[in-house]
Amino acid sequence: MLHLLVDTSTWLDLAKKRDGQKWIVAIRLLVNQGALELLVPSLILNEFERNRAGIEESMTASVSERFRLLRRDLDDYGGEDQQDALELLDGLAHQVPLIGAMTTRNFDEIADLLLQGRWLEATDVERNAVIRRGLDKQAPFHRSKNSVADAILIELYASAIRDADLVAEPHGFITSNSNDFSALHTDKRQPHADLAQLFEVDGSSYGLGVEGLDAILAGRFGDEFHKLIEESDFKDEPRRLDEIQEAEQEFFDRIWYQRSMSHEWKCEDSGDQEGLENLRRIAGPARRCVEEKFGGANKLGPYDDFEWGMLNGKLSALRWVLGSEWDFLDT
Numbered sequence: 001m002l003h004l005l006v007d008t009s010t011w012l013d014l015a016k017k018r019d020g021q022k023w024i025v026a027i028r029l030l031v032n033q034g035a036l037e038l039l040v041p042s043l044i045l046n047e048f049e050r051n052r053a054g055i056e057e058s059m060t061a062s063v064s065e066r067f068r069l070l071r072r073d074l075d076d077y078g079g080e081d082q083q084d085a086l087e088l089l090d091g092l093a094h095q096v097p098l099i100g101a102m103t104t105r106n107f108d109e110i111a112d113l114l115l116q117g118r119w120l121e122a123t124d125v126e127r128n129a130v131i132r133r134g135l136d137k138q139a140p141f142h143r144s145k146n147s148v149a150d151a152i153l154i155e156l157y158a159s160a161i162r163d164a165d166l167v168a169e170p171h172g173f174i175t176s177n178s179n180d181f182s183a184l185h186t187d188k189r190q191p192h193a194d195l196a197q198l199f200e201v202d203g204s205s206y207g208l209g210v211e212g213l214d215a216i217l218a219g220r221f222g223d224e225f226h227k228l229i230e231e232s233d234f235k236d237e238p239r240r241l242d243e244i245q246e247a248e249q250e251f252f253d254r255i256w257y258q259r260s261m262s263h264e265w266k267c268e269d270s271g272d273q274e275g276l277e278n279l280r281r282i283a284g285p286a287r288r289c290v291e292e293k294f295g296g297a298n299k300l301g302p303y304d305d306f307e308w309g310m311l312n313g314k315l316s317a318l319r320w321v322l323g324s325e326w327d328f329l330d331t
Helices: 008-016 021-032 042-077 082-093 096-116 124-135 148-162 209-221 223-232 241-270 273-294 305-321
Strands: 002-006 036-041 118-120 171-175 204-208
Touching: 002 148, 002 209, 008 042, 008 096, 008 171, 008 209, 021 036, 021 096, 021 209, 021 223, 036 042, 036 096, 036 148, 042 096, 042 148, 124 148, 148 171, 171 209, 204 209, 209 223, 241 273, 241 305
Parallel strands: 002 036, 002 171, 036 118, 171 204
Antiparallel strands: none
16 A cells, blocks of 8 residues: 655645546545555644635636636627627626636545545654754754744654555655755755655655656556546536527427427327317427427437436426526426
């Protein structure tokens, strides 16, 4: 099993990535398979939750701001196709809340991963080591800032590998905080000289950012990890409003047509000639329009029970997305 202590900075970077799902899903699968364990100091989860609200708000606001600026540019500089472009943009505007929710769902899934990890709490051993590190001005205390939280992380990692069989149970420390943890004036992918001894032994790895996380996972799991990443590399794009409305109209037409024909068949079976003639007079023109739209009556049923259920379910779902209550199937 691979054991990883991933700093808050890297989790936040991963949460902000548009394609972050491919790593999140792959990590979740490896955790569920028992091939990967996340080491989670409580301060990481606390920092993650403390920072997520502001980042989520800024990400969602940036989507709205892009729409606003694009519309302003179209108003100011639009050419002969300006009206069509504005109509398309207005159709996309309904997606802003959904895009925001999709953008920020990474945070929820990362929080779930952290809660599933093995929690680490600093003991007197780690706290005393932090004090010594601070007195000696060793990284991450080499800068003029309060680095106690960062020092606790690295001491918790040191404790985790101290008695571990690193050949059978390799460990890794990943952070995006190169200023506090990485080498000075050289390759930032290498640890600071004050921390180098923690990563000189086989089975203990230092990773910088999401790229470092990717490299450590790929180095441990090879083709299996690459396959997981490939299978998880999907991007959900919300439908445009006009696409949703077009689909809703299709299922409305199909269901209305089938109901109209069922009414006609009942009139025929009961011998209600007057009702039949009245139905054909009222519904006939609309039926012909629907038949022309779909390429003939043979493309409009009759449907078996499964097909009929699917049609009604799709109409109900599309209407719910557009603001109706569930199971609203009036035609």
